[in-house]
Amino acid sequence: MPSEEKPGSDSAVTAFKARFPQAVDRPSLDHPAVNVPAADIPALLKSLRDDSGFDMLADLTAVDWAEGASPRFTVVYHLYSTARHDYIRVAAGCPDDSAPVMPSVTALWPGANWHEREVFDMFGIRFEGHPDLRRILMWEGYPYHPLRKEFPLAGIDTELPDAEVAAETGAGLKPAPMMGGPFVASTGQINMTEAEPGAKDESWTERNEKPGP
């Protein structure tokens, strides 16, 4: 811990953990962190906001622990105290791995609205009680959730968002040409899969079509 960092608000966090025994410590390298059950999220965050002084929702996001892990999705909240100037991290695993849901906290912080829309857009986690759960960064009707681990970095062939333009031009959205991907040197004219059997097969470019499945 850098020396200029102030110590955390231990007393507020300790009091919170005493009030809610279901909040268990979560490993953390910096701020106090707790794991809580998903169903208790609204009540616990309300108590943190009103009783413990963590009145600002600094960040709301999710982590995908990849297929096979359970719980696969964890929603992570960072709360900030505007009076004491410290953070607490609250994490909750989504109960259902195939159709993850989490109670919405938009009633506590209206600023959670966009954050939850983003998490829904990127991970496909539904927030129950959200007033307007639409995609936010991708367009309405986009079929995938890009920050899920199984989604490839280059992207997946998709139809254009505008059906009229697509019908007129016959164009679609193609995966980005990766030129071998970030860990691989530039391919030049060599087929990367032949040159480096261990390399990821992302050797297509604008000129060379993507190899078929």
Place this chain on the structure above:
Amino acid sequence: MATDFTFSDSAARNAAGEPETEKMSLSMGPSHPSTHGVLRLQMELDGEIVTKADPVVGYLHRGDEKIAENMTYNQFVPYTDRLDYLAPLANNMAYAIAVERLAKLEVPPRCQAIRVITAELARISSHLMGLGAYAIDVGAWTVFLYTFGEREKLYRLFEELTGARFTTSYTRIGGLARDIPGGWLGHVAKFCDEFPPILEETMKLLTRNKIFMDRTVGIGVISREDAIAYGLTGPNARGSGVPLDLRKDRPYSGYGQYDFDVPIGTGGDCYDRYLVRGEEMRQSVRIVRQAVEKFPEGPWFAADARKIFAPPKDKILTSMEELIQNFMLVTEGPQMPAGEVYFEAENPKGVLGFYIVSKGGGVPWRLKIRSPSFCNLSILPKVCVGALLADIVAILGSFDFVMGECDR
């Protein structure tokens, strides 16, 4: 054939006996001069009054967080330039400190001082851009010419230091790309002497300008409570009287040793946000002056950092150990401990946060970018309702957002 201007919609409503007032829906952006990039506002108007505003973001979405999961910590540094591309040096620093917290690295005072100088110069350049563009939005062209002249001087300083004007990629994890060039501090000090009078002259064009005040005072008012509830940060929150500034509240990179004030507004309107930005530039000059005066000697990278960014070039070519180390860094990335960190830095636009989940190894498992512009814009549906259409331009300009970091 003559065009029929009768709206079929309106005819149908008249037939149904509904009142005649008709709401008009208007889409502003994604390419509109006052939306500063690619923000689109889907609005519903009753005459000139906005009754509903729905911001549509994502036109500049590049999947930075997905990209980060697929590359090493060092490789992501250039991507941070492209978040808030008006203050890349400040983004570089925020990212570097976040990863340093993960790696438990402490950088030496000289490195901290260089980072503070660059971040504050970046703040001035970002605010100059915001101020000039805002003045154009509300009809004052001259200001832009003044601020861009000053910004150009800053970009020359950045070029001298980093080799690039825009995409600086200057910090490294645990250090910097290079030490400051000889004479650079003198140039910075010269800028600090020349800039304040020009800033005063520029702000004089606006601060008591009748037209400017008519367009901004009492417009786009955000209450203190709303600012906190919506997670507003930076000058937008401080304009509403929220006295939050991470440089003071949770000093990082040695900000604690500098003497500066945090300006806050009282009204929470566009005018207060303008005043706060103006004062922040003066305070940034103060910080830079102090940092230049007590500029420390010593190394400009952390002792352990050579294992993370790169061994010295001459050693790579002559010594086996460094050659192997360089090879491992390039192929596998710097090895980080497993764990989670969340670090926020006070950037020109607000609080830029990085949440890093590491499972160990050279690649982050998840890297979330909490961008100030994204959070700041989320209050638009509330602020715009009830405003005149012409005021939307003034409100958007006063937020000083950048879509590069909003959409990531």
